[in-house]
Each structure stands twice: as C-alpha cells, then as structure tokens.
Amino acid sequence: xxxxxxxxxxxxxxxxxxAVGLNLSFALLRVAxxxxxxxxxxxxxxxxxxxxxxxxxxxxxxxxxxATALLAxxxxxxxxxxxxxxxxxxxLVTLSVAIILAxxxxxxxxxxxxxxxxxxxxQGPLIMGDVIVPKLSLFILGFAIVIGTLLWMLLNKTKxxxxxxxxxxxxxMVAALGTNIRLVFTSMFVLAGFLAGIVGVVGGSHLIVxxxxxxxxxxxxxxxxxxxxxxxxxxxxxxxxxxxxxxxFGSLYVPEFQLFLMFTPVALVxxxxxxxxxxxxxx
Amino acid sequence: MNKKFxxxxxxxxxxxxxxxxxxxxxxxxxxxxxDGEAAEEEMSIGLVGPMTGGFADYGxxxxxxxxxxxxxxxxxxxxxxxxLVVEDSQADAEQLTTSLxxxxxxxxxxVIIGPSTGDEGEAAASWAQDHEDVLIMPGYSAAEDMxxxxxSDNLIRAGxxxxxxxxxxxxxxxxxxxHDRIAMVGQNYAYPWDQAAGxxxxxxxxxxxxxxxxxxxxxxxxxxxxMNELQSISDDYDAVLLNSGGADTIAFWGAWEQYGMGEYYxxxxxxxxxxxxxxxxxxTDNFEGVYSSMHYSEDLxxxxxxxxxxxxxxxxxxxxxxIALQGYDTMRVIIDALETTGxxxxxxxxxxDEIMAMEVDDSPRGSFYFDEYGQAVQDIYIxxxxxxxxxxxxxxxxxxxxxxxxxxYEGLEEEYMEQPNNSADFPADxxxxxxxxxxxxxxxxxxxxxxxxDGWE
Numbered sequence: 001x002x003x004x005x006x007x008x009x010x011x012x013x014x015x016x017x018x019a020v021g022l023n024l025s026f027a028l029l030r031v032a033x034x035x036x037x038x039x040x041x042x043x044x045x046x047x048x049x050x051x052x053x054x055x056x057x058x059x060x061x062x063x064x065x066x067a068t069a070l071l072a073x074x075x076x077x078x079x080x081x082x083x084x085x086x087x088x089x090x091x092l093v094t095l096s097v098a099i100i101l102a103x104x105x106x107x108x109x110x111x112x113x114x115x116x117x118x119x120x121x122x123q124g125p126l127i128m129g130d131v132i133v134p135k136l137s138l139f140i141l142g143f144a145i146v147i148g149t150l151l152w153m154l155l156n157k158t159k160x161x162x163x164x165x166x167x168x169x170x171x172x173m174v175a176a177l178g179t180n181i182r183l184v185f186t187s188m189f190v191l192a193g194f195l196a197g198i199v200g201v202v203g204g205s206h207l208i209v210x211x212x213x214x215x216x217x218x219x220x221x222x223x224x225x226x227x228x229x230x231x232x233x234x235x236x237x238x239x240x241x242x243x244x245x246x247x248x249f250g251s252l253y254v255p256e257f258q259l260f261l262m263f264t265p266v267a268l269v270x271x272x273x274x275x276x277x278x279x280x281x282x283x
Numbered sequence: 284m285n286k287k288f289x290x291x292x293x294x295x296x297x298x299x300x301x302x303x304x305x306x307x308x309x310x311x312x313x314x315x316x317x318d319g320e321a322a323e324e325e326m327s328i329g330l331v332g333p334m335t336g337g338f339a340d341y342g343x344x345x346x347x348x349x350x351x352x353x354x355x356x357x358x359x360x361x362x363x364x365x366x367l368v369v370e371d372s373q374a375d376a377e378q379l380t381t382s383l384x385x386x387x388x389x390x391x392x393x394v395i396i397g398p399s400t401g402d403e404g405e406a407a408a409s410w411a412q413d414h415e416d417v418l419i420m421p422g423y424s425a426a427e428d429m430x431x432x433x434x435s436d437n438l439i440r441a442g443x444x445x446x447x448x449x450x451x452x453x454x455x456x457x458x459x460x461x462h463d464r465i466a467m468v469g470q471n472y473a474y475p476w477d478q479a480a481g482x483x484x485x486x487x488x489x490x491x492x493x494x495x496x497x498x499x500x501x502x503x504x505x506x507x508x509x510m511n512e513l514q515s516i517s518d519d520y521d522a523v524l525l526n527s528g529g530a531d532t533i534a535f536w537g538a539w540e541q542y543g544m545g546e547y548y549x550x551x552x553x554x555x556x557x558x559x560x561x562x563x564x565x566x567t568d569n570f571e572g573v574y575s576s577m578h579y580s581e582d583l584x585x586x587x588x589x590x591x592x593x594x595x596x597x598x599x600x601x602x603x604x605x606i607a608l609q610g611y612d613t614m615r616v617i618i619d620a621l622e623t624t625g626x627x628x629x630x631x632x633x634x635x636d637e638i639m640a641m642e643v644d645d646s647p648r649g650s651f652y653f654d655e656y657g658q659a660v661q662d663i664y665i666x667x668x669x670x671x672x673x674x675x676x677x678x679x680x681x682x683x684x685x686x687x688x689x690x691x692y693e694g695l696e697e698e699y700m701e702q703p704n705n706s707a708d709f710p711a712d713x714x715x716x717x718x719x720x721x722x723x724x725x726x727x728x729x730x731x732x733x734x735x736x737d738g739w740e
Contacts, residue, residue: 007507014504103335111339112561113530115537125543132514134541137507207505208537210530212337220504251508255499256471 002131004248010137012244013144014203018217019224020151020236021195027168027231028188030087035075035094036196037218038101043068043197044204044213045109048116057119057205065198072193076186098214106211113210116201136206143202147195148237155233164188168231227266229279238277326363326628328617329386331370331379331397332422337530338374340561341399341606345422347599348610349396351591352618354598360618361626372398376406383410387417393628396613399423399606401445401474408433418631420613423606425555427477430658430688432700437631439638439657441616442609443578445477446484446705448555448663450690451683452576453485454739455665456552459681460574462521463492465552468509468535469526471498471707478526478554480705481690487714488691488721489738495520498707501531506538517547528556536566545569558668560604563675570675573668579605579648580664580679591647603647612646656696658688691739698725 022036047064051057075097083089122135155161166174167181175181200209203217224243228235243262250258269276330349332342346369358365368390370382379398386392395417398407404424411419412435419438421429427444428434456462465486469475475498483494495516497509513523523544525535532553539551553575556562560581563570581592581604591611595603603611620637624630639657644650651661665681692699702724703709711717722730733739 003511004508007511011505011507106335106339111337111343113533113565115533115565123540125541127543132511132542134507134538136541206537208530208534210337210533211339213530216504247504248508251499251503252512255497258503259500 004252005245006131006133007137008245008248009241010133010141010244011247012240013137013141014206015220015224015243016236016240017140017144017147017195017199018203019221019228019240020148020233021192021199022221023225023228023231023233023236024151024195025189025192026225028164028171029080029090029185031080031090031094032222033094033189033192034091034218035098035101036192036221037214037216038098038105039068039072039193039196040200040203040217041105041209041211041214042071042101043200044116044209045105045200046197047201047204048109048114048209051116057117057201060116061198061201064201065194068197068200069190069194072196073186073190075193076189080189081182098218102211102214111211113208114204115208116204118205140202140206152233160184223262223266226276227269229276232276232278235276235278324363325366326360326621326626327366327368327390327392328628329368329370329390329392329395329397330422331372331382331386331395332399332403333374334369334371336373338400341374341423342372342397344604344606345397345399345610345613347595347601348603348607348612349614351595351598351607352611352614355594356618360621361624363626368392370397372403374400374403376402379403379406380410383407383414383417387414392417393631394418394420394617394634396420396610396617397422401426401472404429405433405473408435408438411435411438416629416631418617418634420617421609422613423609425477426473427688428704430656432704434656436635436657439635439653441613441643441651441653441659443555443605443661444658444688445474445555446481447658447686447688447690448577449478449481450485451663451686452552452574452665453482453487453491454489455485455576455681456482456522456524456574457486457489457491458738460522460550462550463490464495464520465491465493465522465524466495466497466513466516466520466548467524467526468497468499468513469554470501470528470531472501473705474528475526475554476705476707480710482524482526482554483710483717484690485739487710487717488733491714493520493713494524496707496712503531506535507542509535510538510542510544513544514542514547520548522550522552523548524552524554525557526554528554528559529562532557532562533565536570540567540569550574558666558677560602563668563677566675568670568675571668571670574665575668575677576663576665577605578659578661578663579608580666580677582666582676582678583647583649583664585649587645588647608647612643612648612651615646616641616643654687654689656688660685660687662686692725695725695729 025033043064046067047060050060050063079093083093122139125132125134163179163184167184171181224236224239228239246261250261330346332345333339334342353365370386372379372382386395399422404421404426407419408429415437421440421442425443425445427446430440469479551573553573555577558573558575592603595607616638620634623637624633639653642652649662651659654660663683663686664679666677667680668675669678687693689696689699710720
C-alpha cells in the first residue's frame, strides 16, 4: 500500500515536470504546442549524445535543455510569429514541426530504443523497512519540487511574473502599457522549451528514449493540462498527483483499464467543468 | 492510443493533406515508370515495411539485409538489372494494404519482400490470399497464422514464428535450469501471446508446473508497480521471463535495476527479441546471464556467418542481427529461384515451386528448408548473454535441430490448428488446466505418450 502511494507520488513528480512547461506556454501564447513531446525527445537525444561523449550527467541535462531552448527559439521566431493569432494555423504549425522533427531524429539517432546512463550515486533502491524506493525516483521527486518552487517564485514574486500574469489575463492591455509583450511571449516559449529539454534528459534516464515516445509524453502532458486547467500552475500539481495515483493504483489492481482510468477524470472534467479543475489563468 | 488525441482533432485537414500528397507521389512515380519502360533488361522487386516511425528499425534493417544480398550479385539476377521498389508501411496494417496495392498495380511488381511487424503480417496474409499472382516473403513478421491458419501458396517465410523459436526454450528452462514455476511479464498483444504459448507448451509438457502471466499494455509509462508485484510474489517463483522486445525491454531492465530485483530473482529469462544486439548495447552489465532462444545467434562461428557479419558491417556500418539476416536470406532465396527460372518474375507458380523445394545450406543461421505451409524449418539456438572482452554478447549453449513451426506436434498439424488462436488466457497458466486443454485437442493418447517418455523425446 505505502509502496503504491510512493510510486504514485514519484510518477506524479515526473508527470508534473513534463506538463508544466507546456502549460506555461499554453497560458500565455494560447497555442496548444503539439511539438512539446518532440522537444522533450530532442532534449533526451541530445542529452544521450552528450552523456556518451563526456560521461557527465549534469552537463547532459544542461546541454539538453539549452539545445532544446534554442530549437524552441527558432520555432517561435521563424514559424509561430508568422501565424500569431490564428489558432488553427498555429496548432498545425506545431503539429507539422512535431512530425518532421520526429523523423529527423530517427535519421540522426536511429530507431533503436536507448536509455541514458545516470550516475552510480542514483542507482539502485533505497530500502527503508518494507518500503523500497529507487533512488532515481527520489531524485525526480526532489527535482520536481525544485523546478515547481522556482517557477512559482518566478510567476508570483518577480516583476516578470507580474507582467506574465497580466499578459495571461489581458495581453492587449499589457502591450498598450508599453511592455514588449512579444519579447515576453518568446522568452516564455523558450523557457518552456528549456524545461522540456532538461525533463527529456531526466525522463530519458528514468524511462527510455525511443521514437514514438514524443507522442506518449505529449498525451500525458495534455491529459494533465486539460484536467488541471489550461494555464493553471496549481492545477498542474493537483492533476499530476491525481494522474500519478490513478496510474499507480490502476496498474496494480486493474492493469487492463489503466489508460481508460486515466482518461475518465479528463472526460468528467470536460463534461462538468470544461475549463479544468482550476482553469482560469496563472495563479 | 498515443496518437489518438491529435488524430481526433486533426483528422479532417490531415486526410486532405495526405490525399494531395499521395496523389502527387503517384504522379511522380508514373512519370518514372514511363521513362524507364524502354529498358527491357530491368526487373522490379518490391520491398515493404516500416521505414519511418517507431518501428523503422524493423523495416530498415530488413532493407539493409536485402541490399547486401543484392550487392553480392552486383544487383543483377539472370542478366536483368534489379530495380528495388521500397514502400513505407509505417507499421500500420491499413497503410500496408495500400502499399501492397501500389507495388502490385502501380509498379507492376510480382515479388514482394515484407512486411516486418505482427499486425502488418496478418494483413499481408489476407492480401496474399486475394492476390495469388504475387509472391510475398515476409521481412520479419512472426505471426504464426501467416503460414498456418491463414496460409496461402504464394506466401513463403524464410523467417520465424513467435512460437517456433521458443517451444524448446520451455523444455530447456525446466530440464536444464531446473525451474518449475515461472513469473512471466509480457506485452498484451498477439506476438507475446504466441511466445507465451510456445514457452508454456515446452515447459508444461516436460514437467513445468506454473507460468504466472502478468500482461501489460505496450504503452505503459513505467514498471514500478510490476516490480512491486514481482517482489511480493518472489517466494513463489523461481525466475522471471520477460516476454517483450524493443523499448519495453530497456524500460523494464531500467526499473529492474532501480529496484534491485537481482536480489529477489537471480535468474532472468527472455523472449526471442529480448537479447537483441541493440538492446545489449543499452543495458547494464548485470544483464549477463540472461537466457533466451532464437533461430539465429551472432556468435555462430561457421564461415558463412562470419562472412555475413563482416560484409554487413562494412556496407552499413552497424552490427548485423536477426532482422538483417532475414532480409538477407529472403533476398538470396529469391535470387536463387529466379536464376533457375531464368529471371521471369511473372510466373509466380514456377517461383514458389522452386523455393518450396529449396534446401538452403549456406545461410548465416545454418541450414533451413520449407515445410508444406511455406514456413522455414530450422535449428533453434538457446543463447546465454555473456561478457566477452568487456562487451555483452550472446553465446549459443544448446541447439535443437530442425524445429518446424509446429514444434513437437509434427504429424498433428491439423489438431494444432483446430485449437483457438493463442491469447492472453490460452494456453492456461497452470499445468493442470493446460493438460485438460491438451486432452481436448490432442487426445489422451498424446498425453500418455508424454508421460511414457517423461516429456518430449
């Protein structure tokens, strides 16, 4: 029982860091960035290459994040800006990028699944009486808490955060007040890309790096955003916890219905509270 | 499942775009054909399989094997220059049928190599039944029904079936490793069901007691709860058999290490695709000691295999494996048959007759020939992962010779095919229930014989 709860929490941590970057860009740009999964996978592959050349996991995480941030910058600057304001075209652009990027990655890194090696320090389980937790899962939990806290502080305790929150509510007004809202948009999109990249490397160590993984990750991220509420930071935390628990208990007791169970709360929320549990804007 | 979400949102525009793209592609190809028609000495051979997407390896590697075989004959068969037409099926059964139609109608190809995955394989089998004028030789698909319940004269497989490679592994695990009770973790779809079925048959009929199956979806995100479950039942089972392949194998092994499962189960066993070379490159050194079984092993030390591996590595800059081998062998079988019939691809009957009568004795895997249903009869190797010069490698430790797709049921083919298709619940999880089923389909006589011989002869 305790093991299952802990599994659920660590799963929630992973799902949270996967979803929060997407949710961030969603809140401000109002674009469903369907390339988020591809960015995640790109970060993972870059991290894999860095890891095999330098053997440094930390460097792999940082470089994976930066490379993905650069890619996000190119995507935003050269493609998304051209179609700003037209939701369908924006979404189609990200979808095309996702598909193209997926095949480019197969050309570069091949189709075989891989796994990113991680430091000895984090290998193996931590045994506390009856409870056995992999050290890597504990690291991911800590990682999620740090990222969550930093983002929360950025949004709620800084002037940039204030502008972002104002931009979410009424970006025309913010622009009229003399803020370069375009620049804010771009930097948020790049930040979301950076997050996708570092999560890709961490996730690629915990799970696997393989083609198709991008769509899987995207699906989970979208589920959490829809459940928690688009643009809601707290909503992502709660939704990730709900999904983590459903996942963990579901796969233990009714593995056949696991995916069904994960989609059920999403369907219910869409029927009774279409904006999501906490959907309004960034808190 | 995973793509469902955006498919749902974008089906309409995507279908439109795809329709245009396909139309353009067809036009372009038509032009090519018209230009090339003047050259009489050309012969077209089709190749289909997943060339993009998550299963691209399975199509690409078969393709590279085919290229090697063609390179060895300077791309010329019986005086004709070979034009290899490659189609991407994206590991999708629907797309595969379209690809086969294109090859058949647009490119007027009579000989097709492919496809490579299970679902595709079943679609190809039913397509083959409707197109008797085309010879199909699968690239890596291992669904047993392609050459059993859905067999047709024009589909011949120089490869393997999910059950064929693992019957004797069940016997080996009981007789040689001394295990009686196995916990099996498998992906919940047709290929692992075939593997589970073959293993259970060999295991129970030679004295094994129970195979506890834990099925999971191929889409699962992590293996934590499966590890927890395996830990909680570790007192009841002797070993874990991982019945999967590809990405899930690597993810499973990652979780296995994270949870320190080696403490609970000293022995891990694998399905046919578990100890593949790409997987050995990704797992940790503790993977040493994993047993599995297959119709090919890279360490076979006869001349043909060493030559094959060397040439393949030279040409493609990667290690050859079972997928490349099947592309290579299949192409060579076709080359030999065409040389004999004078390079006429349109006479499919003459070609199939030629191939069915063939005894291949210079394949990198050893020798093989075809049974009356068109499936290769071949040696099955029991392999153990060992550390050789600091690298994990498969080493053959036992060989079962001339195993057919029906394994031990030679002479009982009809009875075997009378049974339901393999599934998550068939054959049963315990020896007791299994023997009840066995009596129903094969009769008490067969069981008596097993008891008399103390398992298979």
